[in-house]
Amino acid sequence: MALIKFISVNGDVREVNADSGSNLMQVALDNGIDEILGECGGSCSCATCHCYIAEDWLAKSGTPDEIEQEMLECALDPAKNSRLACQVNISNELDGMVVHLPESQY
Amino acid sequence: MNLKELPFSMKPVGWFQIAWSGEIPAGEVKPLRYFGEDLVAFRGEDGELRLMNAHCHHMGAHLGHGGKVKGNCVTCPYHGWVWNGEGKNVEIPYQENTINKRIKTWHVTEQHGCVFMWHDPTGSAPRWELPHMFDSFREFSDRDESEFYPIYPHGTRRWPNEPVHPQITFENSVDSMHFRYVHDSPLDPMLLEMDIRENDSVFRTLFGFKSVRTNNIEMTFDTRTSGVGCSFNVFKGAYNYRVLFSATPIDDETSELFNTIWWERKDGEAGDMPLVIQERIKNEILTTVDEDLLVWRHQKYVDRPMLAKQDVKAFNMLRKWQAGFYDLPPAEQVD
Ligand code: FES
Numbered sequence: 001m002a003l004i005k006f007i008s009v010n011g012d013v014r015e016v017n018a019d020s021g022s023n024l025m026q027v028a029l030d031n032g033i034d035e036i037l038g039e040c041g042g043s044c045s046c047a048t049c050h051c052y053i054a055e056d057w058l059a060k061s062g063t064p065d066e067i068e069q070e071m072l073e074c075a076l077d078p079a080k081n082s083r084l085a086c087q088v089n090i091s092n093e094l095d096g097m098v099v100h101l102p103e104s105q106y
Numbered sequence: 107m108n109l110k111e112l113p114f115s116m117k118p119v120g121w122f123q124i125a126w127s128g129e130i131p132a133g134e135v136k137p138l139r140y141f142g143e144d145l146v147a148f149r150g151e152d153g154e155l156r157l158m159n160a161h162c163h164h165m166g167a168h169l170g171h172g173g174k175v176k177g178n179c180v181t182c183p184y185h186g187w188v189w190n191g192e193g194k195n196v197e198i199p200y201q202e203n204t205i206n207k208r209i210k211t212w213h214v215t216e217q218h219g220c221v222f223m224w225h226d227p228t229g230s231a232p233r234w235e236l237p238h239m240f241d242s243f244r245e246f247s248d249r250d251e252s253e254f255y256p257i258y259p260h261g262t263r264r265w266p267n268e269p270v271h272p273q274i275t276f277e278n279s280v281d282s283m284h285f286r287y288v289h290d291s292p293l294d295p296m297l298l299e300m301d302i303r304e305n306d307s308v309f310r311t312l313f314g315f316k317s318v319r320t321n322n323i324e325m326t327f328d329t330r331t332s333g334v335g336c337s338f339n340v341f342k343g344a345y346n347y348r349v350l351f352s353a354t355p356i357d358d359e360t361s362e363l364f365n366t367i368w369w370e371r372k373d374g375e376a377g378d379m380p381l382v383i384q385e386r387i388k389n390e391i392l393t394t395v396d397e398d399l400l401v402w403r404h405q406k407y408v409d410r411p412m413l414a415k416q417d418v419k420a421f422n423m424l425r426k427w428q429a430g431f432y433d434l435p436p437a438e439q440v441d
């Protein structure tokens with residue numbers, strides 16, 4: 001179990017509980033975080049689950065593999081701390097993680 | 107008619123006919139194209155008809171060409187992904203997770219063997235209901251569906267590809283003088299009544315035809331036009347048949363026209379339409395739209411027509427009412 005803080009562009013903070021073993025895209029969808037679309041369902045093929053991990057959590061969230069890196073190039077406004085939420089696995093280690101949401105996915 | 111020159115678009119709001127129920131039996135799919143959208147209609151094993159955008163979100167195959175009904179869902183012909191009537195991907199046969207992107211769905215309704223879709227550019231749910239070929243006319247002609255022959259297939263005809271705007275076709279409903287010239291009518295019908303009803307969704311006219319011999323009104327017909335998509339017509343008197351005429355935009359340049367005839371059964375007769383009546387409907391009744399089309403296809407739309415005196419009131423009332431079916435703001439959510 002991990003507590004995740006989603007922060008939207010206008011500064012709204014939503015805190016949600018995430019089960020270990022799930023992924024960040026599913027957590028967002030299950031909790032009505034509309035900024036995450038996750039259209040391909042987590043196959044790393046749509047880049048509509050793009051988000052920004054707060055710098056101090058970046059290392060813990062893992063490193064994007066080659067496929068994810070390529071897909072991230074398709075995202076709108078990618079940055080150094082960009083991730084595809086479906087590729088971020090939830091573990092107890094991520095308890096307290098701060099995730100910034102993009103304004104839009106397209 | 108060059109539809110690009112018209113002062114109104116091919117994206118009106120309302121109910122539009124897209125098929126006859128008999129064309130899509132349970133377990134079958136049908137590719138369709140209206141309002142510039144590729145669509146697929148399919149009837150689940152539960153008998154319910156569903157309509158949605160045609161292209162699979164996987165790699166874009168058209169679900170209406172080779173797609174198969176599975177339960178109440180449709181399976182894509184390309185890689186077998188399964189979509190339900192809400193446009194949700196419910197199965198990818200070779201992987202555990204499904205995709206979240208939905209296929210856009212459209213409201214459909216079926217009545218008396220005709221299929222209609224709700225079109226609304228804002229995506230709003232249906233704002234009004236369609237008139238009913240039987241229930242809506244009770245006070246005018248109280249006949250039951252069982253007193254008519256089945257409509258499909260012999261009482262139906264479509265014109266699949268016409269350069270005609272639906273709105274123009276419904277101007278016939280107030281045009282008393284075109285009957286003489288276009289349809290060879292021996293006497294001119296008289297406009298007896300005219301009103302707008304059903305919360306502004308229906309324009310209703312009542313015409314009377316006099317008998318050539320007696321000069322008495324021997325037949326009346328009540329027309330209810332729903333938006334700029336369909337007109338329901340009931341004849342009472344010498345003939346007692348009913349006609350649905352519909353026009354549905356295919357894209358910005360063409361429409362499909364539909365005609366449906368409910369022909370009165372002979373007393374006590376059951377079963378399908380006899381051959382002589384089939385022939386009569388085919389040769390005499392389902393040809394009226396051909397006559398109108400000779401004009402419509404080549405007409406140039408006149409925004410401010412020099413109307414004959416007797417027509418001014420009705421035409422102006424009709425056109426003003428028709429203008430209310432374009433560019434509506436999104437309907438307010440009521441739930
Ligand atoms: S859900 Fe499609 S890439 Fe993450």
Ligand code: FES
Nearest residue numbers: 162164165182185
């Ligand atoms: S395109 Fe539909 S399953 Fe592949």
Ligand SMILES: [Fe+2]
Nearest residue numbers: 278284288398
């Ligand atoms: Fe006509």
